[in-house]
Amino acid sequence: MAGDPSVEVVEYTDPLCPWSWGSEPVLRRLRAALTGQVRWRRVYCILFDHDDDPAPDAAAETAWYSRYVEDISGHTHAPRALRLSRVAASSWPASLVAKAAELQGPEVAERVLRRLRETVFVLGEPADTPVLALSAARGVFGLDPARLASDAASAGVLERVRADHAEARRPVRELLSAQDGSPHPGAAKETPDGRYRYALPTLLLRSPAGVRAVPGWRSYEDYAVAVDTLAPGLLPDPVTLEAAQALDRYRSLTGPERELLTHGPWPPAGAVRIDTGNGPLWLHPAEAATHPATGRSAPAAP
The missing domain is CATH 3.40.30.10 (Glutaredoxin)
Known part of the structure; x- marks a missing residue:
């Protein structure tokens, strides 16, 4: 940087x-x-x-x-x-x-x-x-x-x-x-x-x-x-980003990151949810296309 x-x-x-x-x-x-x-x-x-x-x-x-x-x-x-x-x-x-x-x-x-x-x-x-x-x-x-x-x-x-x-x-x-x-x-x-x-x-x-x-x-x-x-x-x-902009920038967001880095309705269109042992991980759709976790992914849900 x-x-x-x-x-x-x-x-x-x-x-x-x-x-x-x-x-x-x-x-x-x-x-x-x-x-x-x-x-x-x-x-x-x-x-x-x-x-x-x-x-x-x-x-x-x-x-x-x-x-x-x-x-x-x-x-x-x-x-x-x-x-x-x-x-x-x-x-x-x-x-x-x-x-x-x-x-x-x-x-x-x-x-x-x-x-x-x-x-x-x-x-x-x-x-x-x-x-x-x-x-x-x-x-x-x-x-x-x-x-x-x-x-x-x-x-x-x-x-x-x-x-x-x-x-x-x-x-x-x-x-x-x-x-x-x-x-x-x-x-x-x-x-x-x-x-x-x-x-x-x-x-x-x-x-x-x-x-x-x-x-x-x-x-x-x-x-x-x-x-x-x-x-x-x-x-x-600090400035937060609209949800879709944040996911486009970071490609991968946890629940705490969603709260700290974004604003507006969640999840953005096309986001892919990965369930873990402690809350979801959200992937940009282009990231999900090559991410090793997508074998266990599910469609995004409100």
């Missing part, structure tokens, strides 16, 4: 992170409000890393993680899969594909990242191999799939994700502890090698006035205060 080079927003995230998925409504609203105002950069933290110890009982781990995701979705109201097939083996494939998609422009990158998130939280089949991550992006509007596959396998993209991995493990000191009333306050997480990484999601805002970190599960107002502290007057009042 291009903009004023003196103001940067760094988003620490992972395509397969349940708190990042649940934060999408608020972060989509913030990104829309700041379009053209700041430089927005994503850092893929690798939530599921190569050096994580394998679970001694994969079925028990999946059952535990399913309950964990269900608990998070209770806070965020985000969709969750009716059944999770397994815990992701690795975040590297999805992160490489998401980083490679950035080379095709911000709109394509947003749509590819969204598809990667939905593999876990709508389909229950995490994109944790190169084949699955590339398959998730198939049919994304404006995407060159051959280029995506080539770029995702390139040394250049691998180095960029390695740099993200390292950056995410240098959290600002103030986040080594974070205590407040949020169900996910965002204190930095200890890694198996004894270091720390940013909790996900975390936004780090930089301007000539200083640096401000906003970690964990936050309201739009929390982010707005942080932006206004560092760059007073930069953030305009």
Whole structure:
């Protein structure tokens, strides 16, 4: 997202992170409000890393993680899969594909990242191999799939994700502890090698006035205060879109996103409803034509 080079927003995230998925409504609203105002950069933290110890009982781990995701979705109201097939083996494939998609422009990158998130939280089949991550992006509007596959396998993209991995493990000191009333306050997480990484999601805002970190599960107002502290007057009042315009722009909307980003009668004509374990996901009809979830889709209903 291009903009004023003196103001940067760094988003620490992972395509397969349940708190990042649940934060999408608020972060989509913030990104829309700041379009053209700041430089927005994503850092893929690798939530599921190569050096994580394998679970001694994969079925028990999946059952535990399913309950964990269900608990998070209770806070965020985000969709969750009716059944999770397994815990992701690795975040590297999805992160490489998401980083490679950035080379095709911000709109394509947003749509590819969204598809990667939905593999876990709508389909229950995490994109944790190169084949699955590339398959998730198939049919994304404006995407060159051959280029995506080539770029995702390139040394250049691998180095960029390695740099993200390292950056995410240098959290600002103030986040080594974070205590407040949020169900996910965002204190930095200890890694198996004894270091720390940013909790996900975390936004780090930089301007000539200083640096401000906003970690964990936050309201739009929390982010707005942080932006206004560092760059007073930069953030305009958020604007919602008429339902059909919003679905055309975002291609995929959850219930919380419908409430936060749209106005007017719902659903728009042609919208395709995907039922999940925690409310519907709504797809633009062109998105539904290539989306892997449409095998379980149903016609839109009021």
